[in-house]
Amino acid sequence: xxxxxxxxxxxxxxxxxxxxxxxxxxxxxxxxxxxxxxxxxxxxxxxxxxxxxxxxxxxxxxxxxxxxxxxxxxxxxxxxxxxxxxxxxxxxxxxxxxxxxxxxxxxxxxxxxxxxxxxxxxxxxxxxxxxxxxxxx
Amino acid sequence: xxxxxxxxxxxxxxxxxxxxxxxxxxxxxxxxxxxxxxxxxxxxxxxxxxxxxxxxxxxxxxxxxxxxxxxxxxxxxxxxxxxxxxxxxxxxxxxxxxxxxxxxxxxxxxxxxxxxxxxxxxxxxxxxxxxxxxxxxxxxxxxxxxxxxxxxxxxxxxxxxxxxxxxxxxxxxxxxxxxxxxxxxxxxxxxxxxxxxxxxxxxxxxxxxxxxxxxxxxxxxxxxxxxxxxxxxxxxxxxxxxxxxxxxxxxxxxxxxxxxxxxxxxxxxxxxxxxxxxxxxxxxxxxxxxxxxxxxxxxxxxxxxxxxxxxxxxxxxxxxxxxxxxxxxxxxxxxxxxxxxxxxxxxxxxxxxxxxxxxxxxxxxxxxxxxxxxxxxxxxxxxxxxxxxxxxxxxxx
Numbered sequence: 001x002x003x004x005x006x007x008x009x010x011x012x013x014x015x016x017x018x019x020x021x022x023x024x025x026x027x028x029x030x031x032x033x034x035x036x037x038x039x040x041x042x043x044x045x046x047x048x049x050x051x052x053x054x055x056x057x058x059x060x061x062x063x064x065x066x067x068x069x070x071x072x073x074x075x076x077x078x079x080x081x082x083x084x085x086x087x088x089x090x091x092x093x094x095x096x097x098x099x100x101x102x103x104x105x106x107x108x109x110x111x112x113x114x115x116x117x118x119x120x121x122x123x124x125x126x127x128x129x130x131x132x133x134x135x136x137x
Numbered sequence: 138x139x140x141x142x143x144x145x146x147x148x149x150x151x152x153x154x155x156x157x158x159x160x161x162x163x164x165x166x167x168x169x170x171x172x173x174x175x176x177x178x179x180x181x182x183x184x185x186x187x188x189x190x191x192x193x194x195x196x197x198x199x200x201x202x203x204x205x206x207x208x209x210x211x212x213x214x215x216x217x218x219x220x221x222x223x224x225x226x227x228x229x230x231x232x233x234x235x236x237x238x239x240x241x242x243x244x245x246x247x248x249x250x251x252x253x254x255x256x257x258x259x260x261x262x263x264x265x266x267x268x269x270x271x272x273x274x275x276x277x278x279x280x281x282x283x284x285x286x287x288x289x290x291x292x293x294x295x296x297x298x299x300x301x302x303x304x305x306x307x308x309x310x311x312x313x314x315x316x317x318x319x320x321x322x323x324x325x326x327x328x329x330x331x332x333x334x335x336x337x338x339x340x341x342x343x344x345x346x347x348x349x350x351x352x353x354x355x356x357x358x359x360x361x362x363x364x365x366x367x368x369x370x371x372x373x374x375x376x377x378x379x380x381x382x383x384x385x386x387x388x389x390x391x392x393x394x395x396x397x398x399x400x401x402x403x404x405x406x407x408x409x410x411x412x413x414x415x416x417x418x419x420x421x422x423x424x425x426x427x428x429x430x431x432x433x434x435x436x437x438x439x440x441x442x443x444x445x446x447x448x449x450x451x452x453x454x455x456x457x458x459x460x461x462x463x464x465x466x467x468x469x470x471x472x473x474x475x476x477x478x479x480x481x482x483x484x485x486x487x488x489x490x491x492x493x494x495x496x497x498x499x500x501x502x503x504x505x506x507x508x509x510x511x512x513x514x515x516x517x518x519x520x521x522x523x524x525x526x527x528x529x530x531x532x533x534x
Contacts, residue, residue: 002447010444011451016517031481031520034441034460034469038519054519058443058460062517 003093006063013066015073017052024120026112028131029105035061037109039069043117048072048080053109060099067091068106081114081128083107108132138453141499145339145431146288146316146490147457151382152341158385159343162378170375171366180377187384194391195325195333197350203367204380207347208315208336212239214349214360214371215311215332219280220247222358223309227277233257233265233294234475236284240313241471244282257283262424263292263476270302280309285317285333289459289472289488290423291432293317300329309355315339319390320398320429331355337379341493342386346379398430401491404500408433408489411504416511420482422473431491436473436482439521440514445487448510454503459486481520
C-alpha cells in the first residue's frame with residue numbers, strides 16, 4: 001500500500017518534537033477526521049533553521065510531516081511557502097489516492113506556522129494566506 | 138518473519154483437512170451436479186451430504202439449508218427476498234445500527250425503493266435495546282434483522298429475546314450469524330430464527346461459499362434467478378469444492394468446541410488483562426460477558442489506529458482497526474460510534490481476533506511489544522502533549 005520511502009519516514013520519522021522558543025507554530029486538521037498536525041519553526045534571518053512536528057494520524061500523515069519538515073529546513077521563508085503537497089508526495093515516491101489529503105495537511109501546517117511567524121513579527125510574506133480554521137477533507 | 142495472525146474475524150486460513158476434502162472435486166469429480174453421469178452424480182451427492190452435515194450442526198432439517206456465494210449474498214437474499222415477498226403485508230423493516238455493511242447497505246437500498254427502515258440503537262456494550270425494539274414494531278413491520286454477534290466488538294446480541302418478540306408478533310426474524318457460526322453453538326429448533334446467514338471462510342473453510350438457513354414455511358422470494366439448483370431456490374451451478382469444504386470446516390469447528398473455546402477464551406482474557414494492566418488511557422470495547430470467545434477490542438487514546446496497525450505489521454502481527462484510514466472512508470467505524478465513542482477515540486481502536494491455531498507465545502509477544510508501540514505513537518501525538526500539559530481531555534469523552 002505504501003512506498004518504501006513512506007514506510008521509512010513513518011517508522012523512523014525525522015524531526016519529531018517541539019521547539020521551545022519557536023518563531024512560528026501551526027496546527028491544522030481535527031481529531032474528528034483522524035489527523036492533527038502541529039509544526040514548529042525556528043526562523044533566523046529569513047531562513048528556516050529548524051523544524052519539528054507532532055502528528056496524530058495515520059502512517060501517511062506521519063510520513064508527510066517527516067518529509068515536509070526535512071524539505072524546508074535550510075530554506076528561505078519564501079521557498080518554504082512554495083513547497084507544495086505535490087513535491088512532498090513526489091519525495092515520498094507517491095501516496096495512495098485516498099491519502100493525498102495528508103500531504104495537503106502537511107502543506108497547510110507549514111503555511112499555518114509561517115502565518116504565525118509573520119503575525120508575531122508583524123511582517124508580510126508575499127502570497128501567504130491565513131490558515132483555515134478547520135480543514136475538512 | 139513469520140506472521141502472527143490475529144485477524145480471524147476478517148478471514149481464516151483454510152485447514153489442511155478441508156483442502157484435502159475439496160481437492161478431488163476440482164479435477165476428478167468435476168461433473169456438473171445437474172448432469173446424470175457418474176462423475177456428476179458423485180458431486181451431486183457430495184452436495185446433499187454436505188447439506189445434511191451443516192443442518193445437523195444447527196439441529197435444522199437439510200431442506201432448510203441453501204448454499205450461496207457467502208455471507209453477503211445470504212444477507213442480501215434474506216432481506217430483499219423477505220421484503221419483496223411480504224410487501225403486501227407492510228413495508229416497514231427493522232435492523233440495528235451496528236450491523237455489517239452487507240445488512241446495512243441492503244436496508245439502505247430498500248429504503249430507496251419504498252420501504253421504511255428503523256435502525257435500533259444499542260447500549261454502550263453494543264447490545265440492541267429490547268424496549269426500543271418493542272417500541273419500533275408496528276402493524277406493518279414485516280422483517281427484523283439483528284446480527285448474532287458483532288464483527289468488530291464481539292458482542293453477542295440477545296437473540297433469544299428478539300426471536301420471541303418476533304414470533305409473538307408473526308414478524309420474520311433474520312440474523313446475520315457470519316461471526317457466530319463456528320464459534321458458538323446455535324440450536325435452530327430452540328431459537329426461533331427464521332433466516333440465518335453464514336460464511337465458510339470465517340471458520341477455516343474456503344472463501345466464496347456460504348449458506349442461508351430458511352425455516353420451513355418462511356415466505357421469501359428467490360434472489361438469483363436462472364436454473365433449478367438448490368431446490369429451485371437459488372440458481373447457478375453449485376460451487377461443489379466450496380460446499381464440500383464448508384461442510385468439513387463446520388464439522389471440525391464444532392468438534393470439541395467447548396474444550397477449544399476454553400483455550401481461546403483463556404488467551405483472549407490474557408490479552409484483555411494484559412492491555413488493561415500495562416497500558417494507560419485505554420477503553421475496552423464491547424460486552425465483557427456476552428462476547429465471542431475470540432474477540433478483543435480496545436481504543437488507545439491519543440493515537441490513530443492505522444499507525445498502530447502499520448507498526449504491528451512491521452513486527453509481524455496482523456490485526457485490524459475501526460479507524461477511518463483503514464476503512465477507506467472519512468468516518469471511523471459506525472459500530473464504535475454507535476456505542477457512544479467520540480470520533481477521536483474510535484479512530485484509535487484495535488481489534489484482535491484469535492483462531493484455533495494461535496499460541497500463548499504469540500499472545501505473550503503481542504503483550505510484550507504493544508505498550509512500547511503505543512507509547513512511541515503517543516510521543517508523536519499533539520493530543521497526548523495536550524493531555525500531559527493538562528490542557529485537558531477536551532476531545533476525549
